[in-house]
Amino acid sequence: MAKETAAERLDVTPHEGTHDHAGHHLCMPEESRKRAARRLAIARGHLESIRRSLEDPDVYCVDVLRQLKAVQGALDGAASVVLRGHLEAHVATAATRGDEKELVDELMEVFKYT
Amino acid sequence: MAKETAAERLDVTPHEGTHDHAGHHLCMPEESRKRAARRLAIARGHLESIRRSLEDPDVYCVDVLRQLKAVQGALDGAASVVLRGHLEAHVATAATRGDEKELVDELMEVFKYT
Amino acid sequence: MAKETAAERLDVTPHEGTHDHAGHHLCMPEESRKRAARRLAIARGHLESIRRSLEDPDVYCVDVLRQLKAVQGALDGAASVVLRGHLEAHVATAATRGDEKELVDELMEVFKYT
């Protein structure tokens, strides 16, 4: 996985948004990043069209609920792209770096599990 | 509920997005419509900032997942505004119009319940 | 809807589990009650078989997660039966009794919407 080489650069200057686990800098696999960005651009367009539809006094509640559900599905799809990249590039390799506990804890928090 | 008066205009020309149930035209209570629109404008801004963050090769997967979860929460909030308006203005009054079956069916479909 | 006649008996002695809204006693349509009970009996059996599978030291995590997901789906199905009965028998008729606000508030709370 070529992404790992990038993810494990140790000489990176940490800044807001970077993550260092046990001295390793983890960043998102490039392909996940680009695919997720494309999906979010589409979801944003859909969301904007729903917002505009709310300017019409004749808009029907259930149509809005259906459209919102479709956008939620699109965001789930984008999140799944990010999650898969994270599991492959970072979680599955955690034992080789020694940051298992940190990665599992932060993932469980995202899943809202206790 | 003044919204009902608007919702029950019978002389409206049906077009895409309008809904006629048992001869009544139902539209969204104005306050729900405006509150939902404001929430969607905020969610759209948040979504755009997540999309931009994906241009940074150092962005961390879990930060993106957290931000996406926050936007999903905002969309849930917008949907709840729309749903409450719908329950109050249309579902709770269905027996007075006679379109109970249609309203319950379409709502159950939105809830993805069988 | 014959259930409504039962639901609106005013002479019932209130006890734990009964609900009186604006002086009306609302109870669950009998068919929903029986269908939901059957689904719960099946879900309980499934849950018990998952619990027993956890006595086997060779059980695999992902198999347990898949089984739990199936039970969750069965409970969603039971909840949908109850929700549909409630919408038809109580929410859609709320304006005829005058307890719209109470019914919508308690339903929104169940949906965890704000």
Add this chain to the structure above:
Amino acid sequence: MAKETAAERLDVTPHEGTHDHAGHHLCMPEESRKRAARRLAIARGHLESIRRSLEDPDVYCVDVLRQLKAVQGALDGAASVVLRGHLEAHVATAATRGDEKELVDELMEVFKYT
């Protein structure tokens, strides 16, 4: 993690419910297994009491929905115990065994992500 020793026994006779990934036998960490079993026993009792409550013609729909929501929360809790054990014992160590792809694929399927 002592569980790993058990999880990686190679001499186990495969049977229904066991999982072999790249020649390794993965089983559930014992502590997760016992904690999940206890939670499921409690959830089963709760589910049975809801089922019994449905024998009462006066049971109120929204009370049943609230109880079902509580059981769903308990099952989410049990699933989180299993998931955490799986992430720690199997996913975080996948790169050391070489079964990353298989583990990530089956996990993404459980999450219902595409």
